[in-house]
Amino acid sequence: MQETPDTTVEPLFCGQLELSExxxxxxxxxxxxxxxxxxxLTGRRFYGCPVPQSEGVNCGxxxxxxxxxxxxxQNCLSRLWDMYHEQNCGRVVDKQKYEKHLAKLKTENDKLCIEYTKLVQDVSKMFDWQDGRxxxxxxxxxxxxEEFEKKKKEVEESARLEVQMEKLxxxxxQRCTL
Ligand SMILES: [Zn+2]
Known part of the structure; x- marks a missing residue:
C-alpha cells in the first residue's frame, strides 16, 4: 500500500473509475x-482510494x-521541486525579515510620536513661561x-518751592532796602 501523494487537478484524467476492478x-x-x-512522482497517473482523509482513512x-x-x-523533477522549496523558504525568510523590519519601524515611529508629543508639550510650556516673563x-x-514720574514730580515740586523761596x-x- 502506498500513501496517496499530493495530486493536481487534471481534466484529462479525473472522476471515478467505472470498471469494477x-x-x-x-x-x-x-x-x-x-x-x-x-x-x-509528478505527472504519474494512478487510481486512488476515493475516501477523503477528512472523512476517514484514505487507503492510498x-x-x-x-x-x-x-x-x-526523475532527477529533473527532483531539481525543480528543490528549487521551488528553496524559493519558498527564501520567501518565508524575506517575509520574516520584512515583518521584523516593519516591527522595528513601528517601534521607532511610536518612539518618535512620544518624543514629538513631549516636544510639543515642552515648546508650549516654554511659550507659557516666556509669556509670563x-x-x-x-x-x-x-x-x-511710575516711580520715575513720581520722582520727576518731586524734583519739579522742590524746584518750584525753591523758586518761590528765592522770590520771597x-x-x-527789597523791602529791607526800601
Ligand atoms: Zn480505500
Missing part, C-alpha cells in the same frame, strides 16, 4: 483517477497507471516708569 484495498470501493503532483494508491519515470526525468517685564517697566527772599530783601 480494481477496487481500493480497505474499502473495496471504485477508486478515483488522479495525477500525482509530488517530487519524482490502488494502482499506478504510469510506470516510474525515466531516471533523468514678558508680562512680568511689562509690569516691572510700568512700576519703574528777594521780596524780603
Amino acid at each position: 480494481p477496487t481500493c484495498m480497505m474499502h473495496h470501493m471504485r477508486p478515483i483517477k488522479c495525477v500525482a503532483f509530488e517530487g519524482t 494508491v490502488t494502482e499506478w497507471v504510469d510506470k516510474p519515470w525515466h531516471p533523468i526525468l 514678558v508680562d512680568h517685564m511689562d509690569y516691572q517697566k510700568a512700576v519703574e516708569e 527772599k528777594l521780596a524780603k530783601e
